[in-house]
Amino acid sequence: MLFRVTILGCNSAIPTTKRNPTAQLLNVSERYFLIDCGEGTQIQLLKNHIKMQRINHVFISHMHGDHYFGLIGLISTMHLLGRTKELHIYGPSILKEIIQLQLSASNTELCYPLFFHPLTFESSSLIMEDDILEVYTIPLRHSISCCGFLFKEKQKSRKIIKDKIKEYNIPLEAIQSIKEGEDFEYLGQSIPCFELTKPAPVVRSYAFCSDTAYDERIVPVIRDVDLLYHEATFMNNLKERAEQTLHSTTGQAASIASQANVKRLLIGHYSSRYKDLEPLLIEAQCVFPNTELAKEGIQYEIPLSHVVNS
Amino acid sequence: MLFRVTILGCNSAIPTTKRNPTAQLLNVSERYFLIDCGEGTQIQLLKNHIKMQRINHVFISHMHGDHYFGLIGLISTMHLLGRTKELHIYGPSILKEIIQLQLSASNTELCYPLFFHPLTFESSSLIMEDDILEVYTIPLRHSISCCGFLFKEKQKSRKIIKDKIKEYNIPLEAIQSIKEGEDFEYLGQSIPCFELTKPAPVVRSYAFCSDTAYDERIVPVIRDVDLLYHEATFMNNLKERAEQTLHSTTGQAASIASQANVKRLLIGHYSSRYKDLEPLLIEAQCVFPNTELAKEGIQYEIPLSHVVNS
Numbered sequence: 001m002l003f004r005v006t007i008l009g010c011n012s013a014i015p016t017t018k019r020n021p022t023a024q025l026l027n028v029s030e031r032y033f034l035i036d037c038g039e040g041t042q043i044q045l046l047k048n049h050i051k052m053q054r055i056n057h058v059f060i061s062h063m064h065g066d067h068y069f070g071l072i073g074l075i076s077t078m079h080l081l082g083r084t085k086e087l088h089i090y091g092p093s094i095l096k097e098i099i100q101l102q103l104s105a106s107n108t109e110l111c112y113p114l115f116f117h118p119l120t121f122e123s124s125s126l127i128m129e130d131d132i133l134e135v136y137t138i139p140l141r142h143s144i145s146c147c148g149f150l151f152k153e154k155q156k157s158r159k160i161i162k163d164k165i166k167e168y169n170i171p172l173e174a175i176q177s178i179k180e181g182e183d184f185e186y187l188g189q190s191i192p193c194f195e196l197t198k199p200a201p202v203v204r205s206y207a208f209c210s211d212t213a214y215d216e217r218i219v220p221v222i223r224d225v226d227l228l229y230h231e232a233t234f235m236n237n238l239k240e241r242a243e244q245t246l247h248s249t250t251g252q253a254a255s256i257a258s259q260a261n262v263k264r265l266l267i268g269h270y271s272s273r274y275k276d277l278e279p280l281l282i283e284a285q286c287v288f289p290n291t292e293l294a295k296e297g298i299q300y301e302i303p304l305s306h307v308v309n310s
Numbered sequence: 311m312l313f314r315v316t317i318l319g320c321n322s323a324i325p326t327t328k329r330n331p332t333a334q335l336l337n338v339s340e341r342y343f344l345i346d347c348g349e350g351t352q353i354q355l356l357k358n359h360i361k362m363q364r365i366n367h368v369f370i371s372h373m374h375g376d377h378y379f380g381l382i383g384l385i386s387t388m389h390l391l392g393r394t395k396e397l398h399i400y401g402p403s404i405l406k407e408i409i410q411l412q413l414s415a416s417n418t419e420l421c422y423p424l425f426f427h428p429l430t431f432e433s434s435s436l437i438m439e440d441d442i443l444e445v446y447t448i449p450l451r452h453s454i455s456c457c458g459f460l461f462k463e464k465q466k467s468r469k470i471i472k473d474k475i476k477e478y479n480i481p482l483e484a485i486q487s488i489k490e491g492e493d494f495e496y497l498g499q500s501i502p503c504f505e506l507t508k509p510a511p512v513v514r515s516y517a518f519c520s521d522t523a524y525d526e527r528i529v530p531v532i533r534d535v536d537l538l539y540h541e542a543t544f545m546n547n548l549k550e551r552a553e554q555t556l557h558s559t560t561g562q563a564a565s566i567a568s569q570a571n572v573k574r575l576l577i578g579h580y581s582s583r584y585k586d587l588e589p590l591l592i593e594a595q596c597v598f599p600n601t602e603l604a605k606e607g608i609q610y611e612i613p614l615s616h617v618v619n620s
Binding site: 013014015016017039040042043046047063064065069070072073076077080081092094095097098101102104105106107143144 | 323324325326327349350352353356357373374375379380382383386387390391402404405407408411412414415416417453454
């Protein structure tokens with residue numbers, strides 16, 4: 001029951017030899033979700049021993065190159081390695097055109113099905129769900145259409161306590177309804193379902209806020225998430241530059257985290273001017289102490305937890 | 311009077327963490343020519359301390375991703391860094407469409423002029439020249455339209471010998487015609503121009519043969535070049551695989567070098583299956599002893615030389 005983000009790239013657009021452009025791998029119970037895919041992401045996957053063919057869903061936040069220039073290379077390599085499984089891509093609709101043009105230029109007919117899911121950017125909407133997870137967009141304020149992504153586990157039903165099955169001689173066919181909240185009749189007595197079950201784990205959530213100026217409209221969408229990634233391209237002294245380029249400062253990222261009551265904040269998308277990232281961390285922690293730096297190759301895990309006394 | 315090739319990537323399409331896809335930087339007298347531009351080339355330029363803004367001409371051999379997926383990133387970074395100089399790109403015409411679509415997707419209007427020169431692939435043709443260099447295409451046999459590039463210095467005129475100016479009291483206005491081959495009249499005597507001048511350096515040439523099956527039609531185009539890069543994706547035991555995929559073996563690359571009487575052969579575009587490249591070198595050297603391995607970060611220089619006794 002893993003819920004883990006691995007940072008593959010944490011830099012902003014101008015390349016450096018020390019950090020890669022944006023890409024992250026979210027692993028939820030061994031289902032792999034790739035979030036953004038800057039140039040060099042396939043090499044970052046290799047270096048981090050992440051099997052690219054296990055990725056079935058790719059989410060692209062916007063059409064600035066540092067967030068998607070690595071995608072066509074990844075798609076091509078998956079093809080060259082003989083992939084047969086479906087790949088689903090969620091991104092701005094023009095991305096589909098670009099991919100199609102590039103595939104046609106190399107006369108490539110992919111050996112696997114590629115499904116494209118165009119995004120809209122006006123309001124938060126559910127764009128994917130399976131049996132364990134839902135993914136919503138998070139509209140952001142940037143120089144071109146841009147959104148983040150909220151990954152949220154689905155609420156599971158409570159678990160039956162095995163000892164109680166014996167104690168009250170509960171038949172198999174009654175278990176599902178007890179888990180869903182019905183009490184159980186035993187020798188003329190009503191046994192409360194809460195006595196027969198234990199709570200399911202608390203749902204976990206991760207919000208990825210790609211490129212954005214400070215925007216309080218994000219707050220209700222990401223409220224209470226376990227882990228928030230919010231860009232912090234600049235330090236506080238470059239607040240004007242941040243506003244001009246529609247990016248955020250460390251203090252602004254931390255303020256959003258604080259207002260949204262998130263549990264942990266991860267900052268990233270650092271300007272190439274910053275060699276040492278500690279000062280960015282210190283600034284963010286002044287506003288939101290539970291801040292960490294996004295660093296490449298580092299895994300950020302959200303552990304499974306249960307509500308106490310329920 | 312430099313003439314130097316720096317290898318930035320020497321691997322074939324399937325990525326590895328050890329080698330990058332094809333890219334080379336040719337420096338002719340401090341003019342920079344980029345040849346192919348696989349994913350990650352801009353980082354390779356940085357790592358090799360090559361200033362990307364000094365590149366004014368980019369040559370793309372064909373539309374397989376391992377030869378051009380890094381180009382849009384390079385174009386974008388040049389823009390972000392405030393380039394104002396012209397950039398000239400020579401490649402298949404669809405490449406222009408792809409670049410335009412990607413720029414429009416990010417709402418980018420480049421801050422420098424980008425000129426696109428579409429290639430044709432039927433026969434060798436002159437595609438660029440300046441005062442010191444000519445560039446010709448080399449039609450290749452591959453699964454999609456593909457060509458190599460022949461870089462050839464222009465023949466310079468002979469140099470006047472300074473001491474002879476004094477000795478024969480040669481006026482300034484006569485020098486150019488002497489250099490171009492006229493004899494000089496001195497006290498009723500004809501002084502042969504060869505006595506008054508020394509030969510210009512021998513013209514140097516580099517041929518880049520990107521992706522190609524064995525094809526003897528290349529031979530006359532690249533005859534006598536100083537340095538030939540010829541792909542050698544496979545070892546000799548995979549000759550059938552080479553033919554299927556329209557690539558070459560080490561022996562085939564060496565055979566072309568031998569038939570064309572080139573001075574040195576550089577092999578590259580290695581299949582990712584080869585960790586140790588020495589066996590490829592040994593095979594090629596069996597046919598053409600003056601073979602070297604293309605290795606990233608290594609510079610291959612063609613020294614200036616003069617014809618002896620002329």
